[in-house]
Amino acid sequence: MMLNPSDSSSCNSDVHRLEVSDLECVRGDITLYRGLSFSTSGNRCLHIVGPNGCGKTSLLRQVCGLMQYDQGQIKWNKEFTPSHTEYKQSLAYVGHKDGLKNELTAFENLQFYQRLNSGNDEEEIDNCLARLQILKCADLAAQSLSFGQRRRLAFARLLIADKPLWVLDEPFTGIDVDGRTLIETLCIEHLQNNGLILMTHHQSLANSPLSQWRDELNLEEIGKNQ
Amino acid sequence: MNTLFLYFQREWKLMFRNTGTLILPLIFFLIIALLFPFSLPAEVSLLQRIGGGVIWVSAVLATMLSLESMFQADYQDGTLEQMVIHHRELSLAMMGKVLAHWTATGLLLTLFSPLLCMTFNIPSDQIWVLFFGLLLGTPTLTLIGAIGAALTVTLRRGGVLIAIIILPLYIPILIFGAGMLSQHAQGLEIVSQIYTLGAMLVLALTLAPFAIAGALKTTIN
Numbered sequence: 276m277m278l279n280p281s282d283s284s285s286c287n288s289d290v291h292r293l294e295v296s297d298l299e300c301v302r303g304d305i306t307l308y309r310g311l312s313f314s315t316s317g318n319r320c321l322h323i324v325g326p327n328g329c330g331k332t333s334l335l336r337q338v339c340g341l342m343q344y345d346q347g348q349i350k351w352n353k354e355f356t357p358s359h360t361e362y363k364q365s366l367a368y369v370g371h372k373d374g375l376k377n378e379l380t381a382f383e384n385l386q387f388y389q390r391l392n393s394g395n396d397e398e399e400i401d402n403c404l405a406r407l408q409i410l411k412c413a414d415l416a417a418q419s420l421s422f423g424q425r426r427r428l429a430f431a432r433l434l435i436a437d438k439p440l441w442v443l444d445e446p447f448t449g450i451d452v453d454g455r456t457l458i459e460t461l462c463i464e465h466l467q468n469n470g471l472i473l474m475t476h477h478q479s480l481a482n483s484p485l486s487q488w489r490d491e492l493n494l495e496e497i498g499k500n501q
Numbered sequence: 502m503n504t505l506f507l508y509f510q511r512e513w514k515l516m517f518r519n520t521g522t523l524i525l526p527l528i529f530f531l532i533i534a535l536l537f538p539f540s541l542p543a544e545v546s547l548l549q550r551i552g553g554g555v556i557w558v559s560a561v562l563a564t565m566l567s568l569e570s571m572f573q574a575d576y577q578d579g580t581l582e583q584m585v586i587h588h589r590e591l592s593l594a595m596m597g598k599v600l601a602h603w604t605a606t607g608l609l610l611t612l613f614s615p616l617l618c619m620t621f622n623i624p625s626d627q628i629w630v631l632f633f634g635l636l637l638g639t640p641t642l643t644l645i646g647a648i649g650a651a652l653t654v655t656l657r658r659g660g661v662l663i664a665i666i667i668l669p670l671y672i673p674i675l676i677f678g679a680g681m682l683s684q685h686a687q688g689l690e691i692v693s694q695i696y697t698l699g700a701m702l703v704l705a706l707t708l709a710p711f712a713i714a715g716a717l718k719t720t721i722n
Contacts, residue, residue: 339586343722363588372579376511378518387511391504391589416518 290317291352291365291439291471293338298347300333307333308497311347315490317439317469320462322480325494331475332371334494335442338473339368351440367438369446373429377418381409381428384417389435403431407457422449430458433465441465443474459484504589508597516605522570526606527613530563534617545622552621553631553682559617560610560635561671564642567606568667569660571599571650576721581654585718592710599647599713600640607639630685637698638678644709645670651716674701 294314300307307330315321323331336342338349340357348356355362375384385400404410407427412420420428426449433441441462447455462472466488480489516523537555538548575581584594614635618628649667653659681694 339582341582341585341721360588363586366586368582368586370579370582372577372582374579374583376515376578376580378515379511383514387507388583390507391587 292316294350296348300330313492318466319490320472320485320488322489323475323492329494332444335444339442365438366440367433367436368442369429370444373425375417380414380416382413385431385435388432392436403434407431426450439470441472504593505597508594509601512598512601523605526563526567527609529566530559530610534559548621552623554679556614556617557679564606568646568650568663572654576654591714595713596710603640603643607643611635634678634681638674641674641702641705644705648712651713655720
Protein backbone atom coordinates (compact mmCIF):
# COMPACT_ATOMS: atom_id res chain seq x y z
CA MET A 276 0.00 0.00 0.00
CA MET A 277 1.50 3.24 -1.05
CA LEU A 278 0.52 6.60 0.14
CA ASN A 279 2.00 9.39 -1.80
CA PRO A 280 0.57 12.54 -0.41
CA SER A 281 2.63 15.29 -1.83
CA ASP A 282 3.26 16.14 -5.40
CA SER A 283 5.47 13.33 -6.69
CA SER A 284 7.54 15.69 -8.81
CA SER A 285 9.03 17.18 -5.65
CA CYS A 286 12.36 15.45 -5.96
CA ASN A 287 13.99 18.74 -5.23
CA SER A 288 17.00 18.08 -3.06
CA ASP A 289 16.05 20.94 -0.74
CA VAL A 290 12.84 19.22 0.19
CA HIS A 291 13.22 16.74 3.00
CA ARG A 292 11.71 13.38 2.48
CA LEU A 293 10.81 10.55 4.80
CA GLU A 294 10.20 7.15 3.28
CA VAL A 295 8.96 4.13 5.10
CA SER A 296 8.79 0.87 3.26
CA ASP A 297 7.55 -2.57 4.19
CA LEU A 298 7.70 -1.80 7.89
CA GLU A 299 6.59 -4.37 10.41
CA CYS A 300 5.70 -3.98 14.07
CA VAL A 301 5.33 -6.92 16.42
CA ARG A 302 4.42 -6.45 20.06
CA GLY A 303 4.59 -9.67 21.99
CA ASP A 304 2.70 -12.21 19.89
CA ILE A 305 0.60 -9.67 18.03
CA THR A 306 1.54 -8.23 14.68
CA LEU A 307 0.25 -4.66 14.68
CA TYR A 308 1.04 -3.99 11.06
CA ARG A 309 3.07 -5.57 8.33
CA GLY A 310 4.23 -4.25 4.99
CA LEU A 311 3.50 -0.66 5.93
CA SER A 312 4.81 1.75 3.33
CA PHE A 313 4.34 5.47 2.94
CA SER A 314 6.34 8.49 2.12
CA THR A 315 5.94 12.10 2.98
CA SER A 316 7.98 15.13 2.21
CA GLY A 317 8.57 18.77 3.08
CA ASN A 318 5.62 20.95 4.14
CA ARG A 319 3.19 18.09 4.69
CA CYS A 320 1.68 16.93 7.92
CA LEU A 321 0.99 13.21 8.09
CA HIS A 322 -1.84 12.49 10.47
CA ILE A 323 -1.80 8.87 11.64
CA VAL A 324 -5.24 7.68 12.67
CA GLY A 325 -6.70 4.47 14.02
CA PRO A 326 -8.29 3.09 17.18
CA ASN A 327 -6.37 2.57 20.43
CA GLY A 328 -3.84 -0.20 20.23
CA CYS A 329 -3.46 -0.23 16.46
CA GLY A 330 0.18 0.82 16.65
CA LYS A 331 0.15 4.61 16.21
CA THR A 332 2.61 5.29 18.99
CA SER A 333 4.70 2.27 18.01
CA LEU A 334 4.99 3.64 14.48
CA LEU A 335 6.13 7.02 15.78
CA ARG A 336 8.64 5.36 18.08
CA GLN A 337 9.99 3.32 15.20
CA VAL A 338 10.37 6.46 13.14
CA CYS A 339 12.25 8.07 16.04
CA GLY A 340 14.55 5.09 16.36
CA LEU A 341 13.31 4.35 19.87
CA MET A 342 11.77 1.05 18.86
CA GLN A 343 13.64 -1.43 16.79
CA TYR A 344 12.16 -3.13 13.77
CA ASP A 345 13.10 -6.43 12.22
CA GLN A 346 11.62 -5.83 8.82
CA GLY A 347 11.37 -2.85 6.57
CA GLN A 348 13.20 0.38 6.10
CA ILE A 349 12.93 3.94 7.28
CA LYS A 350 14.86 6.41 5.14
CA TRP A 351 15.38 10.12 5.59
CA ASN A 352 16.37 11.91 2.38
CA LYS A 353 16.94 8.52 0.73
CA GLU A 354 20.14 7.84 2.68
CA PHE A 355 19.82 8.00 6.41
CA THR A 356 18.29 5.46 8.77
CA PRO A 357 17.25 6.32 12.35
CA SER A 358 20.66 5.31 13.68
CA HIS A 359 22.53 7.86 11.54
CA THR A 360 23.64 11.10 13.15
CA GLU A 361 22.22 13.08 10.21
CA TYR A 362 18.80 11.57 10.85
CA LYS A 363 18.95 12.30 14.56
CA GLN A 364 20.01 15.86 13.86
CA SER A 365 16.82 16.40 11.85
CA LEU A 366 14.44 14.86 14.35
CA ALA A 367 12.48 16.32 17.24
CA TYR A 368 10.04 14.22 19.24
CA VAL A 369 7.33 15.10 21.73
CA GLY A 370 5.84 11.94 23.16
CA HIS A 371 3.51 11.09 26.02
CA LYS A 372 6.28 11.92 28.45
CA ASP A 373 7.40 15.54 28.41
CA GLY A 374 11.13 14.98 28.73
CA LEU A 375 11.40 17.65 31.41
CA LYS A 376 13.32 17.52 34.64
CA ASN A 377 11.15 18.31 37.65
CA GLU A 378 13.95 19.83 39.68
CA LEU A 379 15.00 22.29 36.98
CA THR A 380 13.15 25.48 36.18
CA ALA A 381 11.37 25.91 32.86
CA PHE A 382 14.22 28.12 31.71
CA GLU A 383 16.91 25.63 32.74
CA ASN A 384 15.10 22.79 31.05
CA LEU A 385 15.13 24.64 27.76
CA GLN A 386 18.66 25.85 28.30
CA PHE A 387 19.90 22.29 28.62
CA TYR A 388 18.33 21.32 25.29
CA GLN A 389 19.66 24.45 23.68
CA ARG A 390 23.19 23.70 24.85
CA LEU A 391 22.88 20.10 23.67
CA ASN A 392 22.13 21.54 20.25
CA SER A 393 25.24 23.72 20.53
CA GLY A 394 23.35 26.94 21.09
CA ASN A 395 23.80 29.45 23.86
CA ASP A 396 21.40 32.35 23.64
CA GLU A 397 19.34 33.18 26.69
CA GLU A 398 17.21 35.67 24.81
CA GLU A 399 16.08 32.96 22.43
CA ILE A 400 14.90 30.84 25.37
CA ASP A 401 12.85 33.75 26.68
CA ASN A 402 11.39 34.24 23.21
CA CYS A 403 10.39 30.59 22.99
CA LEU A 404 8.77 30.73 26.41
CA ALA A 405 6.96 33.94 25.45
CA ARG A 406 5.81 32.33 22.22
CA LEU A 407 4.10 29.59 24.20
CA GLN A 408 2.79 32.10 26.73
CA ILE A 409 4.65 30.59 29.67
CA LEU A 410 7.28 33.29 30.14
CA LYS A 411 5.87 34.07 33.58
CA CYS A 412 6.74 30.52 34.66
CA ALA A 413 10.35 30.75 33.45
CA ASP A 414 11.84 30.59 36.94
CA LEU A 415 9.44 28.04 38.39
CA ALA A 416 10.59 24.48 38.87
CA ALA A 417 8.96 22.22 36.29
CA GLN A 418 7.32 20.19 39.06
CA SER A 419 5.21 23.18 40.10
CA LEU A 420 3.88 23.73 36.56
CA SER A 421 0.44 22.50 35.63
CA PHE A 422 0.05 19.64 33.18
CA GLY A 423 -0.86 22.00 30.35
CA GLN A 424 2.07 24.26 31.08
CA ARG A 425 4.40 21.30 31.02
CA ARG A 426 3.04 20.32 27.62
CA ARG A 427 3.64 23.84 26.39
CA LEU A 428 7.17 23.68 27.72
CA ALA A 429 7.71 20.43 25.86
CA PHE A 430 6.63 22.24 22.70
CA ALA A 431 9.01 25.10 23.41
CA ARG A 432 11.71 22.47 23.04
CA LEU A 433 10.70 22.02 19.40
CA LEU A 434 11.19 25.72 18.74
CA ILE A 435 14.59 25.87 20.34
CA ALA A 436 16.10 23.12 18.24
CA ASP A 437 15.05 24.02 14.67
CA LYS A 438 14.74 20.50 13.32
CA PRO A 439 12.89 19.72 10.09
CA LEU A 440 11.09 16.57 11.20
CA TRP A 441 8.64 16.89 14.07
CA VAL A 442 7.17 13.72 15.49
CA LEU A 443 4.24 14.52 17.77
CA ASP A 444 2.34 11.92 19.75
CA GLU A 445 -1.10 13.26 20.73
CA PRO A 446 0.12 16.85 20.80
CA PHE A 447 -3.17 18.35 22.00
CA THR A 448 -3.60 16.21 25.12
CA GLY A 449 -4.04 18.35 28.22
CA ILE A 450 -3.91 21.59 26.32
CA ASP A 451 -6.63 24.24 26.43
CA VAL A 452 -8.34 25.80 23.40
CA ASP A 453 -5.92 28.71 23.25
CA GLY A 454 -2.98 26.36 23.52
CA ARG A 455 -4.34 24.21 20.75
CA THR A 456 -4.67 27.16 18.40
CA LEU A 457 -1.18 28.21 19.35
CA ILE A 458 0.30 24.80 18.64
CA GLU A 459 -1.55 24.61 15.35
CA THR A 460 -0.09 27.97 14.40
CA LEU A 461 3.39 26.78 15.32
CA CYS A 462 2.88 23.63 13.26
CA ILE A 463 1.73 25.67 10.26
CA GLU A 464 4.75 27.94 10.53
CA HIS A 465 6.94 24.88 10.66
CA LEU A 466 5.25 23.44 7.58
CA GLN A 467 5.60 26.74 5.73
CA ASN A 468 9.34 26.52 6.38
CA ASN A 469 9.39 23.20 4.52
CA GLY A 470 9.18 21.22 7.72
CA LEU A 471 7.59 17.81 8.06
CA ILE A 472 5.22 16.67 10.76
CA LEU A 473 4.15 13.19 11.76
CA MET A 474 1.42 13.23 14.34
CA THR A 475 -1.18 11.08 15.98
CA HIS A 476 -4.33 12.63 17.28
CA HIS A 477 -7.55 10.80 18.08
CA GLN A 478 -9.81 13.51 16.67
CA SER A 479 -10.21 14.46 13.07
CA LEU A 480 -8.13 17.36 11.89
CA ALA A 481 -10.61 18.17 9.10
CA ASN A 482 -11.83 21.35 10.76
CA SER A 483 -8.48 22.45 12.00
CA PRO A 484 -6.33 25.04 10.24
CA LEU A 485 -3.90 22.21 9.62
CA SER A 486 -6.33 20.47 7.28
CA GLN A 487 -4.93 21.91 4.06
CA TRP A 488 -1.46 20.56 4.88
CA ARG A 489 -2.68 17.28 6.12
CA ASP A 490 -2.51 13.74 4.74
CA GLU A 491 -4.08 10.86 6.53
CA LEU A 492 -2.69 7.42 7.15
CA ASN A 493 -5.20 4.99 8.59
CA LEU A 494 -3.41 2.20 10.38
CA GLU A 495 -6.63 0.26 10.98
CA GLU A 496 -7.35 -0.09 7.26
CA ILE A 497 -3.81 -1.24 6.66
CA GLY A 498 -4.29 -3.90 9.31
CA LYS A 499 -7.54 -5.07 7.68
CA ASN A 500 -6.09 -5.28 4.19
CA GLN A 501 -3.58 -7.86 5.27
CA MET B 502 33.93 16.05 25.56
CA ASN B 503 31.37 18.80 25.62
CA THR B 504 28.60 16.20 25.78
CA LEU B 505 30.18 14.63 28.83
CA PHE B 506 30.54 17.97 30.53
CA LEU B 507 26.96 19.06 29.76
CA TYR B 508 25.49 15.92 31.28
CA PHE B 509 27.87 16.02 34.23
CA GLN B 510 26.82 19.58 34.94
CA ARG B 511 23.13 18.84 34.64
CA GLU B 512 23.42 15.82 36.91
CA TRP B 513 25.17 17.90 39.54
CA LYS B 514 22.49 20.52 39.39
CA LEU B 515 19.81 17.88 39.78
CA MET B 516 21.58 16.25 42.72
CA PHE B 517 21.97 19.46 44.64
CA ARG B 518 18.31 20.32 44.17
CA ASN B 519 17.56 16.95 45.71
CA THR B 520 19.84 16.86 48.74
CA GLY B 521 17.70 14.24 50.45
CA THR B 522 18.61 11.54 47.98
CA LEU B 523 22.13 12.88 47.76
CA ILE B 524 23.09 12.03 51.33
CA LEU B 525 21.12 8.76 51.60
CA PRO B 526 23.90 6.45 50.35
CA LEU B 527 26.39 8.15 52.64
CA ILE B 528 24.22 7.73 55.72
CA PHE B 529 23.50 4.13 54.74
CA PHE B 530 27.23 3.52 54.40
CA LEU B 531 28.02 4.96 57.81
CA ILE B 532 25.24 3.09 59.58
CA ILE B 533 26.03 -0.31 58.06
CA ALA B 534 29.68 0.00 58.99
CA LEU B 535 28.88 1.21 62.49
CA LEU B 536 26.59 -1.75 63.18
CA PHE B 537 29.56 -4.11 63.21
CA PRO B 538 31.46 -2.70 66.22
CA PHE B 539 28.22 -2.88 68.17
CA SER B 540 27.41 -6.46 67.29
CA LEU B 541 30.89 -7.99 67.64
CA PRO B 542 32.87 -8.78 70.76
CA ALA B 543 34.66 -5.70 71.97
CA GLU B 544 38.17 -6.77 71.09
CA VAL B 545 40.35 -4.13 69.55
CA SER B 546 42.41 -6.64 67.61
CA LEU B 547 39.33 -8.25 66.05
CA LEU B 548 37.85 -4.93 64.95
CA GLN B 549 41.21 -3.89 63.53
CA ARG B 550 41.42 -7.09 61.54
CA ILE B 551 37.95 -6.99 60.03
CA GLY B 552 37.51 -3.19 59.81
CA GLY B 553 38.82 -2.79 56.27
CA GLY B 554 36.65 -5.59 54.92
CA VAL B 555 33.57 -4.24 56.67
CA ILE B 556 34.10 -0.77 55.24
CA TRP B 557 34.55 -2.23 51.76
CA VAL B 558 31.37 -4.28 51.98
CA SER B 559 29.47 -1.25 53.27
CA ALA B 560 30.75 0.78 50.33
CA VAL B 561 29.57 -1.93 47.93
CA LEU B 562 26.12 -2.03 49.54
CA ALA B 563 25.77 1.75 49.60
CA THR B 564 26.71 1.93 45.91
CA MET B 565 24.19 -0.80 45.20
CA LEU B 566 21.46 1.15 46.99
CA SER B 567 22.00 4.23 44.88
CA LEU B 568 21.97 2.35 41.57
CA GLU B 569 18.25 1.75 41.24
CA SER B 570 17.43 5.42 41.06
CA MET B 571 20.20 6.19 38.61
CA PHE B 572 18.20 5.99 35.37
CA GLN B 573 14.73 5.53 36.83
CA ALA B 574 13.81 9.21 37.01
CA ASP B 575 15.12 9.83 33.50
CA TYR B 576 13.08 6.93 32.21
CA GLN B 577 9.89 8.05 33.90
CA ASP B 578 9.97 11.68 32.85
CA GLY B 579 10.97 10.91 29.27
CA THR B 580 14.36 12.61 29.30
CA LEU B 581 15.93 9.22 28.64
CA GLU B 582 14.03 8.97 25.34
CA GLN B 583 15.24 12.42 24.41
CA MET B 584 18.83 11.42 25.20
CA VAL B 585 18.58 8.31 23.06
CA ILE B 586 17.18 10.10 20.00
CA HIS B 587 19.57 13.01 20.31
CA HIS B 588 22.49 13.09 17.90
CA ARG B 589 25.04 13.49 20.67
CA GLU B 590 26.88 10.28 21.52
CA LEU B 591 24.83 8.43 24.14
CA SER B 592 27.82 6.63 25.65
CA LEU B 593 29.62 9.91 26.38
CA ALA B 594 26.46 11.41 27.81
CA MET B 595 26.04 8.42 30.10
CA MET B 596 29.67 8.58 31.14
CA GLY B 597 29.09 12.18 32.26
CA LYS B 598 26.04 11.13 34.16
CA VAL B 599 27.69 8.14 35.83
CA LEU B 600 30.76 10.12 36.85
CA ALA B 601 28.56 12.77 38.42
CA HIS B 602 26.71 10.01 40.21
CA TRP B 603 30.02 8.63 41.48
CA THR B 604 31.05 11.97 42.98
CA ALA B 605 27.88 11.89 45.06
CA THR B 606 28.24 8.26 46.17
CA GLY B 607 31.67 6.67 45.82
CA LEU B 608 33.74 9.79 46.24
CA LEU B 609 31.71 10.97 49.20
CA LEU B 610 31.99 7.55 50.87
CA THR B 611 35.73 7.53 50.29
CA LEU B 612 36.10 10.93 51.89
CA PHE B 613 34.23 9.75 54.97
CA SER B 614 36.01 6.39 55.25
CA PRO B 615 38.89 7.69 57.47
CA LEU B 616 36.25 8.61 60.03
CA LEU B 617 34.98 5.04 60.10
CA CYS B 618 38.52 3.72 60.31
CA MET B 619 38.85 5.45 63.63
CA THR B 620 35.85 3.62 65.07
CA PHE B 621 37.53 0.37 64.09
CA ASN B 622 40.80 1.57 65.58
CA ILE B 623 42.64 1.04 62.31
CA PRO B 624 46.21 2.42 62.45
CA SER B 625 46.75 5.66 60.56
CA ASP B 626 49.11 4.28 57.90
CA GLN B 627 46.42 1.76 56.97
CA ILE B 628 43.77 4.45 56.75
CA TRP B 629 45.59 5.80 53.71
CA VAL B 630 45.76 2.37 52.13
CA LEU B 631 42.01 1.99 52.54
CA PHE B 632 41.38 5.52 51.30
CA PHE B 633 43.30 5.02 48.06
CA GLY B 634 41.83 1.59 47.59
CA LEU B 635 38.32 3.03 47.78
CA LEU B 636 39.27 5.95 45.57
CA LEU B 637 40.37 3.51 42.85
CA GLY B 638 37.67 0.94 43.45
CA THR B 639 34.44 2.90 43.87
CA PRO B 640 34.35 4.42 40.34
CA THR B 641 34.62 0.87 38.99
CA LEU B 642 31.77 -0.19 41.27
CA THR B 643 29.57 2.64 39.98
CA LEU B 644 30.45 2.08 36.31
CA ILE B 645 29.73 -1.65 36.45
CA GLY B 646 26.63 -1.05 38.54
CA ALA B 647 25.32 1.42 35.97
CA ILE B 648 25.20 -1.39 33.41
CA GLY B 649 22.91 -3.33 35.72
CA ALA B 650 20.83 -0.21 36.37
CA ALA B 651 20.50 0.37 32.62
CA LEU B 652 19.41 -3.22 32.04
CA THR B 653 16.66 -3.06 34.66
CA VAL B 654 15.46 0.51 34.10
CA THR B 655 12.06 -0.46 32.76
CA LEU B 656 11.28 -2.83 35.62
CA ARG B 657 9.17 -1.54 38.45
CA ARG B 658 11.16 -3.08 41.24
CA GLY B 659 14.51 -3.69 39.64
CA GLY B 660 16.61 -3.15 42.75
CA VAL B 661 16.86 -6.80 43.78
CA LEU B 662 17.57 -7.86 40.24
CA ILE B 663 20.38 -5.32 39.98
CA ALA B 664 21.89 -6.80 43.13
CA ILE B 665 21.74 -10.31 41.70
CA ILE B 666 23.26 -9.25 38.39
CA ILE B 667 25.90 -6.94 39.74
CA LEU B 668 27.10 -8.25 43.12
CA PRO B 669 28.98 -11.24 41.65
CA LEU B 670 30.81 -8.83 39.36
CA TYR B 671 31.95 -6.85 42.40
CA ILE B 672 33.81 -9.80 43.90
CA PRO B 673 37.16 -9.18 42.13
CA ILE B 674 37.18 -5.55 43.20
CA LEU B 675 36.39 -6.59 46.75
CA ILE B 676 39.15 -9.21 46.76
CA PHE B 677 41.82 -6.78 45.63
CA GLY B 678 40.49 -3.81 47.59
CA ALA B 679 40.08 -5.53 50.93
CA GLY B 680 43.08 -7.80 50.27
CA MET B 681 45.26 -4.75 49.96
CA LEU B 682 44.61 -3.90 53.57
CA SER B 683 45.45 -7.29 55.08
CA GLN B 684 48.57 -7.48 52.90
CA HIS B 685 49.67 -4.12 54.19
CA ALA B 686 48.97 -5.12 57.79
CA GLN B 687 51.38 -8.03 57.34
CA GLY B 688 54.00 -5.61 56.04
CA LEU B 689 53.86 -6.83 52.42
CA GLU B 690 53.97 -4.81 49.21
CA ILE B 691 50.60 -3.65 47.89
CA VAL B 692 51.68 -2.31 44.49
CA SER B 693 50.17 -5.25 42.61
CA GLN B 694 46.74 -4.62 44.13
CA ILE B 695 46.90 -0.94 43.29
CA TYR B 696 47.81 -1.77 39.69
CA THR B 697 45.04 -4.33 39.42
CA LEU B 698 42.42 -1.93 40.78
CA GLY B 699 43.73 0.74 38.39
CA ALA B 700 43.55 -1.64 35.46
CA MET B 701 39.97 -2.58 36.33
CA LEU B 702 39.07 1.09 36.54
CA VAL B 703 40.56 1.81 33.12
CA LEU B 704 38.76 -1.17 31.65
CA ALA B 705 35.45 -0.08 33.17
CA LEU B 706 35.94 3.53 32.05
CA THR B 707 36.54 2.52 28.46
CA LEU B 708 33.98 -0.25 28.06
CA ALA B 709 31.15 0.43 30.51
CA PRO B 710 29.81 3.58 28.74
CA PHE B 711 29.21 1.56 25.57
CA ALA B 712 27.56 -1.23 27.52
CA ILE B 713 25.34 1.28 29.35
CA ALA B 714 24.32 3.01 26.11
CA GLY B 715 23.63 -0.33 24.44
CA ALA B 716 21.62 -1.60 27.39
CA LEU B 717 19.52 1.56 27.53
CA LYS B 718 18.76 1.49 23.80
CA THR B 719 17.61 -2.10 24.06
CA THR B 720 15.59 -1.83 27.26
CA ILE B 721 13.53 1.23 26.36
CA ASN B 722 12.62 -0.44 23.06
